[in-house]
Amino acid sequence: MDTDRYVEHGIAVFANWGVFGAIAIGFLMEGVTREAYPLSLVGVAAAVAGFVGHLIVNARFGRTFSRAEAGLGLAAVALVVLVFTVSWLASSLRDTTVWTGLTLIVALIASGFVYLATRFGVRSAFSQIRGRSGRGGRR
Amino acid sequence: MTLTAAQIWLIAFGTVYVAATSFWARQCALREAGTRRFLSATGELPAWIVALALAAMSLSAWITLGLPDDVARAGFSGAGLALATIPMALLGVATFKRQWQAGRRFGARSQAQLLAFYYRSRGFAWLSGGLATLFAVAFAAVQLSVLGRLMADLSGGGIAPEPATWLLSLMTFSYVIVGGFYAAGALGALQCVLLGAGIVGLAIAANDLGGGFSAINAALAKLAHDPANAHLFRVSGVVRFVAGADDAGGWTSALVLSTALALAGVQASPIATQLLLSARDDRAIAAGQTWVLAAFFGGLCVFGLVLVGACGMIASSGDAVGDLLVRLGAGSPWFMAAIYFALVAGFQALAAASVITAARGLVRDIFVPDFMPELDGRTANLIGRICVGVLMLASVLLATRAPAAAVSLGALALPFAAQMLPALAGLCWLRWISPPAALVGAAIGLATAALTDSFGLAVMDFVGLHLPWGRWPWTIHSAGWGLAANVATMLVISAITPLRRANQRAATLNELFAGLGASRPAARGVRSMAWSAALAWAFLGVGPGLVFGNFALGDAGGGLDAWLLGMPPLWAWCLAMWALGVILVWLIAYKLELATSPGVDIVAVDRGPAGRPKTRGLRVDHLEALLWTLSGAGALITAMAWIFGH
Structure with missing residues (x-):
């Protein structure tokens, strides 16, 4: 039965990200291509909505982020930061692209921090990060 | 070779989609029950997953791709078909709970077992197995063929239609063969969400590329002014006594009603019953049929898909969805690819469930009881897996080598499924x-x-x-x-x-239904009112009363000023009927308590000792009878064709 709950939770998470992820990628691309910052903002909002949706699914199934999920999320954010930084340094990005990238990075990091702060309290949020790294990521 | 942006995004979304389905198929297969019961998942799937999977299967890519084309070609009388989600939901509300309860009581795992046991007739096992096979091979082949051609168009010829069709079939096969029915059901929920989002995306794209809702209606009003286009904006009568509907010059309300019955037939198919029997409990039937199918998907059909069709009508396009996606792909290939794979998800929701239902029907419900009663479960599962492969191969061969035959054979699946309704009633x-x-x-x-x-x-x-x-x-x-x-x-x-x-x-x-179905006095009070409302809705929504839509909300040919709601009167009528239909389904499902769960555990009846099979090994006598029957039928057809045919 535990495996059933795992599958159930996973399907719900994938359905959530399948929709919000596609919307986020689509609107971010649309905003950057058309140089329309409001469209990019819709994409950023969709990414944040996907994160919030993931939290709701977790709460509904009485789970927290698994190590794999947390690792994947951190890796995705790191990748976004890396690609954005390299692109910014290597070529002259248009204003809309720069603002889109910055907004996305800030929104993703802020969402993560707000989650930790609401779950563990502001002070504990920092110690959670330190504690995770100190204990090899185990909670 | 340089890839175009459309090709890159198709590959990117396709890869992510295949990775997700393969991953979850493997997770499902790793479950102990999943490996043991490849061909069914009776009582194992969560109710909410089954509710979503049933909705996705009912719509599939068939309605999503077909409805806009019908509207584009035949006009807004085709919009009446969008109301088919209400008869579908009414059918689900009226029968699903009792099917599930009867299945639980009799310990049935499939429609074949349920009907064969209740009616004590092996004929139902053959009927149900044959019907599931028709869905798995021909009905799936039609959708495969259309989606394959669409992929070829969207990739700008980067991939030919035939390899695209093979690729789509392989994508489905890869997760079905690993995860079995549990994976098909569980992923059905994911595919339902993706299909819903895809239809929303299609509608937004149609609205955007059409210049906005007002501009679309202005263009429609211009079309309506021309008397030559009058048939596009009205139902052409109640019935026409012509030899075939193709000679009628438009849709009549009789055609809308009977086609809605055909579309509702999917709810009476063996696939729907097997998904239903896979639910752990009956708690999500009411919500699934009322809010997911009738309200959400019904709204998307009657507004979103008809809007796509209206844009196709303005552009004089017979392939409304295909043309829209090609135009979308030129500017926003990422959205085009996402919507395309949402349509693929809708196709897979039906194809995956139907191919395993067919394999189960052929192996467990026909071959084992009638030809080899002592076959062990492991071997039966192996034969089931081989059957899945053979059925999918047949489907893709039909789609690529005989698309015309696939269309005429596939068109029989829904009307055939509707013939199970009286038996289920x-x-x-x-x-x-x-x-x-x-x-x-x-x-x-x-x-x-x-x-x-x-x-x-x-x-x-x-x-x-x-x-x-x-x-x-x-x-x-x-x-x-x-x-x-x-x-x-x-x-x-x-x-x-x-x-x-x-x-x-x-x-x-x-005894079972009397015990579980004792409704509260309040429910008994609304019974006559609810059934009267259902009849009135059927008359006005999909029946002869649909002709009122020609004039009730404005003069169809009078242009924008004569349209009371600023949209074609028949379309506005269908939207009003959809809203009333949702209230009706809610009334019957919840207030009449026809689909709400009594929350009681149902104990299976003792079906008695299975008994020792009379013959060990293969039942050669039965096999001989089958071969003689098939040979006789083949010989008769050949002789008739030789003597009387061209």
Whole structure:
């Protein structure tokens, strides 16, 4: 039965990200291509909505982020930061692209921090990060 | 070779989608029960997953791709078809709970087992298995073919239609063969969400590329001014006594009603029953049918897909969805790719479930009981896996090598499925339907449906018998003709045959339903009102009353100023009927308590000792009888074609 709950939770998470992820990628691309910052903002909002949706699914199934999920999320954010930084340094990005990238990075990091702060309290949020790294990521 | 942006995004979304389905198929296979029960997942799937999977299967890519094209070609009378989600939901609300309860009581794992056990007739096992095979091979082949061609168009010729069709088939096969029915059901929920989002995306794209809702309606008003286009904005009467619907010059309300019945037939198919029996409990039936199917998908169909069709009508396009996606791909390939794979998800929701249901029907419900009763479960599962491969191969070969045959054969799947309705009504409600009446009625219904559709006409023509009618005579869909013959036969035979053979099982069900279905006094109070409302809705929404939509909300040909709601009157009528339909489904599901769960555990009846099979090993006598029957039928057809055919 535990495996059933795992599958159930996973399907719900994938359905959530399948929709919000596609919307986020689509609107971010649309905003950057058309140089329309409001469209990019819709994409950023969709990414944040996907994160919030993931939290709701977790709460509904009485789970927290698994190590794999947390690792994947951190890796995705790191990748976004890396690609954005390299692109910014290597070529002259248009204003809309720069603002889109910055907004996305800030929104993703802020969402993560707000989650930790609401779950563990502001002070504990920092110690959670330190504690995770100190204990090899185990909670 | 340089890839275009559209190709890159198709590859990117396709890769992510395949990775996700493969990952979850493997997770499902790793479950202990998943490996043991490849061909079914009885009582194992969460109710909410089944509710979503049923909705996705009911719509599939069939309606999503077909409805806009119907509207673009035949006009807003095709919008009446978008209301088919309400009859679908009404059917689900009226039968699903009782099917699930009866299945739990009798320990049934499939429609074949349920009906064969209740009616004590092996004929239902063959009927149900054959029907599931038709869905898995022909109905899936039609959608495969359309989606393959669409992928070729969207990739700008980067991939030819035939390899694209093979690729789509392989994508489905790869997760079905690993995860079995549990994976098909579980991923059905994911595919339902993706399909819903895809339809929303299609509607937004149509609205955006059409210049906004007001501009689209202004263009429609301009079209409506031309008397030559009048047929696009009105239903062309109640019924037309012509040889075939193709000669009618437009949709009549009789055609809309009978086609809605055909579309609702998917809810009576073996695939729907097997998904339903996979649910752990019956708690999500009411919500699934009311809010997911009738409200959410019904709204998307009657507004979103009709909007896509309206844009196709303005552009004089016969392929509304394809043209829209090609235009979208030119500017926003990421959205085009995402919507395309949402359509693929809709196709897979039906194809995956139907191929395993068919494999189960052929192996567990036909081969094992009739030909090899002592076959062990592991070998049966292995044969089931081989069956899945063979069925999918047949489907893709039909789609690529004989697309015309696939279309005419696939068109029979829904009207054939609708012929199971009276038998299911007998199981759920009408205990006076005798076993021979249900079986013979279904057989006569199938024959009538076949003979009033293009496939049956072509077969008759092949053997030299030229029937004096065309496809869908008197503008009534073959499902309607089949159901009329089915019900008439069933009534006559029920009147003249005793109920003896089903009596004990009917009594078991009577006792079960009486115990579980005792409704509150408040529910009894709304009963007559609800059924009156259902009849009134059927008359006005999909019945003869649909012609009121021609003029009730404005003059169809009078232009924008004459349209009371600023949109074509018939479309506005359909939207109003959809809203009333949702209220009706809610009333029947919740207030009448026809689909709400009683929250009681159902104990399976003791079906008695299975008994030792009379023959060990292969039942050669049965196999001989089958081979002689098939050879005889083949010889007869060949002789007739040789003597009378062209």
